[in-house]
Structure formats: C-alpha cells, structure tokens
Amino acid sequence: MKLAFGKLAVYAVTLVAGATVANADCPDYTTYSSSPQGNPSTGPLGLPYMRPDPGCRTFNSTIVEKVITDMKSRLKDPDVARLFENTFPNTLDTTVKYYDPSVNLAFIITGVPQWLRDTGNQFAHYHSLLSLDKELATLVKAVINNEARYVTEYPYCGAFQPPPESGLQPSHNDWADGVIVNPPVDNETVYECKYEVDSLCGFIKLSVSYYEETKDASMMNSNWLSAIDQIFRVINEQSQASFDADFNFISYYNWTGTPGAYSGAVDNAGNGEPKGYTGMVGTHHRPSDDLSVFAFLTPANAMLTVELNNLATILDDAKIAPNVSAQAKKWSKSIEEAIWKHTLVDNIFAYETNGLGSRYVMDDANVPSLLSLPYLGFLNMTHPAYLATRKLLMSRHNPYYAKGKTFSGIGGPHIDAWNPWPMSQVSAIFGTDNDEEILTSLYTIVNNTAGLGLIHESIDIYDTTQYTRPWFAWANSYFAEMLLDLAQRKPHLIFTDNKPYTPGM
Numbered sequence: 001m002k003l004a005f006g007k008l009a010v011y012a013v014t015l016v017a018g019a020t021v022a023n024a025d026c027p028d029y030t031t032y033s034s035s036p037q038g039n040p041s042t043g044p045l046g047l048p049y050m051r052p053d054p055g056c057r058t059f060n061s062t063i064v065e066k067v068i069t070d071m072k073s074r075l076k077d078p079d080v081a082r083l084f085e086n087t088f089p090n091t092l093d094t095t096v097k098y099y100d101p102s103v104n105l106a107f108i109i110t111g112v113p114q115w116l117r118d119t120g121n122q123f124a125h126y127h128s129l130l131s132l133d134k135e136l137a138t139l140v141k142a143v144i145n146n147e148a149r150y151v152t153e154y155p156y157c158g159a160f161q162p163p164p165e166s167g168l169q170p171s172h173n174d175w176a177d178g179v180i181v182n183p184p185v186d187n188e189t190v191y192e193c194k195y196e197v198d199s200l201c202g203f204i205k206l207s208v209s210y211y212e213e214t215k216d217a218s219m220m221n222s223n224w225l226s227a228i229d230q231i232f233r234v235i236n237e238q239s240q241a242s243f244d245a246d247f248n249f250i251s252y253y254n255w256t257g258t259p260g261a262y263s264g265a266v267d268n269a270g271n272g273e274p275k276g277y278t279g280m281v282g283t284h285h286r287p288s289d290d291l292s293v294f295a296f297l298t299p300a301n302a303m304l305t306v307e308l309n310n311l312a313t314i315l316d317d318a319k320i321a322p323n324v325s326a327q328a329k330k331w332s333k334s335i336e337e338a339i340w341k342h343t344l345v346d347n348i349f350a351y352e353t354n355g356l357g358s359r360y361v362m363d364d365a366n367v368p369s370l371l372s373l374p375y376l377g378f379l380n381m382t383h384p385a386y387l388a389t390r391k392l393l394m395s396r397h398n399p400y401y402a403k404g405k406t407f408s409g410i411g412g413p414h415i416d417a418w419n420p421w422p423m424s425q426v427s428a429i430f431g432t433d434n435d436e437e438i439l440t441s442l443y444t445i446v447n448n449t450a451g452l453g454l455i456h457e458s459i460d461i462y463d464t465t466q467y468t469r470p471w472f473a474w475a476n477s478y479f480a481e482m483l484l485d486l487a488q489r490k491p492h493l494i495f496t497d498n499k500p501y502t503p504g505m
C-alpha cells in the first residue's frame with residue numbers, strides 16, 4: 001500500500017526473464033490501469049473493462065470466475081457489476097509475482113515488495129473460496145509460508161524482497177536510504193522496516209482464514225510456529241513503557257527516518273514519542289506507513305485482540321502448541337481490557353493514546369481504522385461507543401474527514417487532508433445496517449473512479465479526476481469483499497431480487 005504517486009515509476013523494473021509468473025511481454029499494470037481499456041459497461045457511468053488479457057493474468061481460478069459470473073447475473077446496476085468484475089479478481093490477475101507449490105512459496109506484490117498487511121487484505125475476499133478451490137488454497141498456504149520466514153527473521157518489518165528461490169532480484173528502496181534501523185536488517189530480504197503492529201495481525205489473519213477453510217494443520221509447520229513466537233516477542237517488548245522505574249530508556253526497536261524524506265527524521269533517536277504502560281501494544285508507524293503520533297494505536301490493538309483470539313481458536317482446534325494458545329488468550333484478554341479502559345472518553349475512542357494521559361481524536365483511512373472496528377470483529381456496529389465515535393469521525397471533528405461536491409470520506413496525512421480514500425467509505429458500509437447510508441457510501445465510491453472502473457487510493461475533493469494509485473489491489477479487494485457482504489446481508493440493495501448470495505454456492 002501507500003507508496004506515494006512519485007514512486008510508481010520504479011514498478012516496471014523488477015522482472016527477471018523466466019522467473020516470474022507474469023509474462024514479460026505483458027504491459028505494466030500501473031500503466032495499463034491509468035487509462036480506460038475494454039468496452040464500457042451499459043450503465044450511466046460506462047465503466048471500462050480493466051482485467052488484463054487472460055495470457056497476462058498471474059493466477060487462474062475457476063471458482064473466482066464463477067463468482068464473477070454469478071454476481072454479474074444478479075447485480076442490478078451494470079456499473080456496479082463492472083466494478084465487481086474488475087476488482088474481485090484483481091489480486092489474482094495482477095499480484096502473484098511468483099508461486100511454486102513444490103517449495104511452498106509465493107511472492108505477492110503491492111507495487112514492488114510484498115507487504116504483510118496488504119497481502120493479508122488482498123486475499124481477505126477469497127476467504128470462503130479456499131475450501132472450494134484447492135489450488136487457490138495451496139497458493140495462500142505458500143504465501144503464509146513465505147511470510148513466516150520473513151516474520152521469523154524480521155518481526156519488526158512489514159515489506160519484503162522476493163524469496164531467493166524465485167530468482168527475482170531484490171529492488172532498491174530509495175526511501176530506506178540513509179535510514180538507521182535497529183535491530184538491523186539485510187536489504188536483500190527486507191524492503192522496508194517500519195514497525196506496524198497490524199502487519200503482524202495481517203499474517204495471523206491470513207493464517208486463520210486458511211486453517212478455518214481447509215482444516216489443514218500442516219500450515220502450522222516449525223517455520224510458522226517460530227514466526228508466531230517472534231510475534232509474542234514483539235508484543236512483549238512493545239507493551240513496555242519507554243522509561244523504567246529508574247528512568248532508563250527502554251528501546252527494542254528504533255528507526256530514524258531521514259531529514260526531508262518521506263517519513264521525516266524521527267525524534268528521540270528514532271524512538272518517537274515516549275509511552276507509558278497500558279496493557280496495549282505500541283506501534284511505530286500507522287497502517288498508512290506514516291509515523292505514529294502516539295504509540296498506542298487503538299484500531300491496531302483492536303485487530304490484535306481479535307486475531308490473537310482467533311489464533312488461539314485454530315491452535316486449540318488443531319491441538320497444536322497449547323502454550324502458544326494460552327499466551328494468545330492471555331494477551332487477547334488484557335489488550336481488550338486496556339482498550340476499553342484507556343482509549344474511551346465519553347463514548348469516543350481515541351485513534352492514538354500514549355498511556356500518559358494524552359489522546360489524539362481522529363481517524364485515518366487505512367484499515368485497521370476506528371471506522372472499521374465492526375469489520376475487524378472488535379465490536380458490534382450497534383454498540384453505543386461505535387455509534388458515537390462513527391458520528392464524530394464522519395464530521396468536521398475528525399481532522400481528516402473532508403467533503404467535496406461529489407466525493408467525501410476519511411483520508412490521512414499520508415496523501416493529505418483533502419484527499420479522502422474510497423476505502424474509508426467501504427469501512428463505513430461494513431459498519432452500518434442503514435440502507436440509505438449504505439447506498440450513499442456505495443455510490444460515493446462508484447461515482448468516483450475517474451472513469452477507470454477500479455478503486456484508487458485517494459481522491460481529490462476539489463477535482464475528482466485527480467487520484468492517487470491507479471492500481472491498488474488491496475482497495476480493489478476490500479471493495480469486492482464489501483459487495484459480497486452486501487450480497488448476503490442486504491441483497492435487495494444491489495440485486496434484482498432479495499435472495500442472498502453465498503460465493504461459490
């Protein structure tokens with residue numbers, strides 16, 4: 001996710017002949033997705049068909065094609081149907097850079113590297129298909145195994161280089177130049193080492209969805225178990241206060257940034273703002289890759305408590321590592337309690353707190369966000385604290401809410417305050433049962449793809465033809481996942497009839 005527009009230029013240079021899934025004669029998808037391609041849809045928006053040529057798709061799945069056909073036959077608005085058709089397969093069409101089931105490894109790109117967070121989200125909408133398509137499940141297993149290697153070695157990092165087995169060359173990351181990071185990293189394996197606790201949640205989430213659908217405990221191999229151990233190491237380290245009782249400064253991870261660079265230089269020798277102890281787990285950067293203002297990011301801790309609980313469930317089900325399951329349950333419970341105790345004031349969740357009395361009331365567009373708390377499984381959309389917080393977030397009280405003539409939503413400092421992200425409107429839909437609100441959010445997204453039929457990162461409220469990231473697989477997946485959710489929860493809003501649709505059935 002979250003590479004600024006200026007960085008897109010490097011996307012095309014990583015191909016090594018013969019080593020990748022993609023055909024070298026195929027157009028670079030960033031370029032391809034920047035202008036309308038196939039025939040327009042028959043709806044008023046006339047959205048183009050944007051899937052790559054079949055010979056250029058990076059993974060084929062019969063069940064994914066069936067879901068597209070099924071949904072297209074049921075969706076009443078041809079523009080929405082076209083968006084589903086373009087977005088649902090986008091991860092498989094464009095991001096499987098390398099896959100070799102014989103070594104149980106796959107490399108999934110967002111732009112150039114593999115991001116733990118994005119990858120988890122890029123596959124989230126295929127969750128229920130993993131029990132129906134064995135090859136798709138095998139791909140996900142290979143993704144998990146590759147990530148387990150990364151997490152075992154570098155649990156503080158979030159973006160990685162291709163595995164050596166792929167024959168793909170590592171890519172140079174200009175943004176990492178001059179940055180000092182501790183523990184130190186090898187740039188042949190790590191693309192960028194910003195510590196974002198939700199990246200680790202993304203790895204757990206993908207593992208949970210694989211096991212839930214396949215019941216294949218062979219995914220939990222020694223490589224995976226050591227990755228899980230490293231996650232607990234990070235949780236232990238990052239829940240501690242910055243100063244101990246004698247004012248010794250405790251730092252397990254620090255990242256300096258560079259003056260003038262994308263993230264700027266980081267105060268306190270790369271440690272950022274000091275924090276107290278709360279029972280939550282601190283993070284260094286947000287899911288946007290921006291530096292955190294305060295270390296305790298409420299929505300990331302919400303995701304962590306949910307995913308640790310899910311982790312315990314699959315371990316117990318597979319009868320593997322009861323000690324790890326016990327740890328997961330213990331942490332899940334204490335993090336949940338700390339969120340309710342330390343982040344809520346007058347029913348409003350803070351986005352960030354520091355454990356010393358300071359709180360930042362705002363929301364950022366990326367998931368995990370406060371708006372997405374029901375999507376994350378942390379609380380019910382009817383909970384009074386969610387209702388009050390949601391109302392505030394979709395108003396001027398959230399500094400990163402912005403509204404123009406046709407587009408509105410929540411953005412973040414990653415792009416700027418007047419470029420909200422369509423993803424925030426997807427989160428809004430996951431967080432309400434109100435038909436009118438759902439349709440308004442849905443059409444706020446559908447009406448604003450700059451005529452390109454894909455979901456972009458952010459859109460300028462003053463000029464909706466201006467957007468960032470023509471190709472953003474995570475946003476495409478999230479949008480498709482939301483339509484599949486509506487297909488079950490609110491069929492009458494999007495279908496010609498009121499019969500719910502379950503993917504693959």
Ligand SMILES: *[C@@H]1O[C@H](CO)[C@@H](O)[C@H](O)[C@H]1NC(C)=O
Nearest residue numbers: 021054055056057058059060
């Ligand atoms: C997907 O199928 C097309 C034919 O429809 C083929 O040309 C292409 O190579 C396949 N892609 C992969 C990754 O197998």
Ligand SMILES: *[C@@H]1O[C@H](CO)[C@@H](O)[C@H](O)[C@H]1NC(C)=O
Nearest residue numbers: 169170171172173186187188
């Ligand atoms: C890794 O760092 C070394 C030393 O700074 C540099 O020469 C090399 O180009 C870097 N490799 C990548 C892939 O960025």
Ligand SMILES: *[C@@H]1O[C@H](CO)[C@@H](O)[C@H](O)[C@H]1NC(C)=O
Nearest residue numbers: 182183251252253254269271
């Ligand atoms: C940075 O982190 C390392 C551990 O990775 C630690 O040894 C070192 O003291 C920290 N440095 C600062 C300035 O906090």
Ligand SMILES: *[C@@H]1O[C@H](CO)[C@@H](O)[C@H](O)[C@H]1NC(C)=O
Nearest residue numbers: 228229232321323324325327
């Ligand atoms: C669980 O027990 C195994 C085997 O004794 C050990 O290697 C591992 O570190 C433990 N993990 C946790 C999270 O306690």
Ligand SMILES: *[C@@H]1O[C@H](CO)[C@@H](O)[C@H](O)[C@H]1NC(C)=O
Nearest residue numbers: 374375377379380381382383
């Ligand atoms: C949320 O709560 C309502 C009752 O207030 C209940 O009907 C619904 O099933 C709950 N939803 C979830 C996802 O738990």
Ligand SMILES: *[C@@H]1O[C@H](CO)[C@@H](O)[C@H](O)[C@H]1NC(C)=O
Nearest residue numbers: 044406439440441443444447
């Ligand atoms: C979407 O565009 C249509 C056609 O211009 C318009 O009627 C509708 O109000 C728009 N919806 C939203 C939520 O902007």
